[in-house]
Amino acid sequence: MQTGLPLNEACNLQVRKLEISDKSKGFVELLQQLTVCNTISDEDFQMRFQELSSLGDDHVICVIEDTSCGKIVATGSVFIEKKFLRNCSKVGHIEDVVVDRDSRGMRLGKRVLSFLTDHARSVGCYKVILDCSNENKAFYEKCGFKRKEIQMVKYFI
Amino acid sequence: MQTGLPLNEACNLQVRKLEISDKSKGFVELLQQLTVCNTISDEDFQMRFQELSSLGDDHVICVIEDTSCGKIVATGSVFIEKKFLRNCSKVGHIEDVVVDRDSRGMRLGKRVLSFLTDHARSVGCYKVILDCSNENKAFYEKCGFKRKEIQMVKYFI
Numbered sequence: 001m002q003t004g005l006p007l008n009e010a011c012n013l014q015v016r017k018l019e020i021s022d023k024s025k026g027f028v029e030l031l032q033q034l035t036v037c038n039t040i041s042d043e044d045f046q047m048r049f050q051e052l053s054s055l056g057d058d059h060v061i062c063v064i065e066d067t068s069c070g071k072i073v074a075t076g077s078v079f080i081e082k083k084f085l086r087n088c089s090k091v092g093h094i095e096d097v098v099v100d101r102d103s104r105g106m107r108l109g110k111r112v113l114s115f116l117t118d119h120a121r122s123v124g125c126y127k128v129i130l131d132c133s134n135e136n137k138a139f140y141e142k143c144g145f146k147r148k149e150i151q152m153v154k155y156f157i
Numbered sequence: 158m159q160t161g162l163p164l165n166e167a168c169n170l171q172v173r174k175l176e177i178s179d180k181s182k183g184f185v186e187l188l189q190q191l192t193v194c195n196t197i198s199d200e201d202f203q204m205r206f207q208e209l210s211s212l213g214d215d216h217v218i219c220v221i222e223d224t225s226c227g228k229i230v231a232t233g234s235v236f237i238e239k240k241f242l243r244n245c246s247k248v249g250h251i252e253d254v255v256v257d258r259d260s261r262g263m264r265l266g267k268r269v270l271s272f273l274t275d276h277a278r279s280v281g282c283y284k285v286i287l288d289c290s291n292e293n294k295a296f297y298e299k300c301g302f303k304r305k306e307i308q309m310v311k312y313f314i
Contacts, residue, residue: 037242048245085194088205121313131306145309149288152302156278
């Protein structure tokens with residue numbers, strides 16, 4: 001990396017919404033760094049992509065592409081829950097935030113969080129929430145989040 | 158309450174999805190027991206109801222009505238998040254579970270949870286999750302949930 005250049009110029013980083021062509025840019029492989037994610041067929045990928053696209057602003061997936069090599073190096077999603085509570089309010093739920101293991105230390109996670117949080121605010125959410133491990137608590141605190149409740153889970157498989 | 162009768166017959170409890178007429182049966186007042194929820198105009202209620210109805214199985218609100226007095230005494234919602242992770246999996250998010258303060262101790266909360274959990278399983282979710290306070294942890298454990306992560310929040314207002 002050249003020194004003296006702003007990070008964006010040096011690394012050619014593009015922060016944007018997921019595009020259908022991102023499957024060939026390592027998007028699924030990136031998710032595999034987060035949890036179990038077998039290979040997805042092109043057909044299944046397209047179907048899920050269309051399902052999510054049809055939700056418009058109510059489900060947004062952010063990616064960061066390193067355009068110098070055409071590789072997706074960070075991602076995260078937010079979906080907008082519509083409630084009756086608090087005068088028909090909305091809440092943003094952030095999910096599946098991951099930064100490529102070779103691209104850490106460049107604040108890409110923070111930029112993904114900013115993108116998702118800004119989106120939630122822009123569509124009228126009064127808060128955004130997410131669940132994380134204790135180990136990642138400090139990272140989210142740096143992004144302006146505070147610890148609130150506990151997450152409970154029930155598995156079917 | 159008569160004794161010797163099963164709870165359902167004695168109390169005329171009906172477990173079902175939210176209907177638009179439930180606004181006049183105390184649905185909003187019940188939500189007010191959970192958190193801030195000012196009066197909602199009929200127009201706003203109808204608009205939000207239609208928005209959520211258009212999501213079909215992807216957003217379901219369960220209510221329990223005491224048909225002997227036409228009052229909603231418990232509620233909870235679940236929305237279905239569609240992911241790319243885990244081979245294009247789905248996760249159910251349970252929200253806004255509340256039982257009327259005069260109807261507690263009749264396991265209505267557990268019945269709402271069962272309704273929502275069964276729905277999530279039926280549409281193919283591999284798990285359901287929810288966030289709760291430490292005080293409510295024991296209740297959710299009785300419903301088959303286990304503690305997993307921590308919830309982080311960022312407020313906009």
